[in-house]
Amino acid sequence: MPDTRPAGRGAAPLAFQKLAAEFLGTGALLAAVVGSGIMGESLAGGNTAIALLANAIATGAILVVLITVFAPLSGAHLNPVVTAAMAWQRRLSPAMALGYAGAQTLGALAGTVLAHAMFALPLLQVSDHLRTGWPQWLSEAVATAGLLLLILRVAPREPKIVPALVGLYITSAYWFTGSTSFANPAVTLARGLTQTFSGIRPGDMPAFWVAQTAGAFLAFLFHHLLGEEKKHAA
DSSP: OOOOSOOSTTHHHHHHHHHHHHHHHHHHHHHHHHHHHHHHHHHTTTOHHHHHHHHHHHHHHHHHHHHHHHHHHHOOOOSHHHHHHHHHTTSSOHHHHHHHHHHHHHHHHHHHHHHHHHTTOOSSOOOOOOOOSHHHHHHHHHHHHHHHHHHHHHTTTOGGGHHHHHHHHHHHHHHHSTTOOOOOHHHHHHHTTOOSTTOOOGGGHHHHHHHHHHHHHHHHHHHHHHOOOOOOOO
16 A cells, blocks of 8 residues: 655654564564464374464464555565565665565564464574475465465555455465465575474575566566456446
8 A cells, every 4th residue: 555644754754664564564474374383283183284274274364464454554565575576666665675675584583483482492493394396496486476466466456355365365375386385585584494384494495585586577477468457337
């Protein structure tokens, strides 16, 4: 959602509030992703499907809440890929986009540490969860392309339904992608620092970032090919 408040004396505080919103929102997202993974695995009795279901539902649900809460202030990107897309479309200045990405990354790391603390686990961890190979990379490209295309197509005309659609999409993508749909470079980095159900081996992260970037380019390509949507008379 664009900010309509006038620039001037309040510009600097407003910029800080936007960055704080991205930090808090991404932090809460990672606390939910990692925390629900820990809880799901601990209660599933070794049934990975139940653990993944718990993880997916919690992630999708918190996304609806976080986007609804923070969209009026920062747009609730919570994802450097989304921020880069907004900067590419000149909806966000390059300097602010860098600030957003930094806030998202720091928030993601803080949220992971918070999840560990809530479950009395070591705060600092390194994952050895293997996630590599072309099916995983293809999955990340598909997951990221779908997420960004959804935002590009729906947000300009129906912003109020974006929180629900993003939550539903990510919940679904947990199950239809082989990577369980990270679709977010900041999330990928933070999940490399948890030796829990949600983790990813740090050595596997760069390929995920490349795949996510490729997915973003695909989203822009399809958005361009589809053209601008026009409202039709009833």
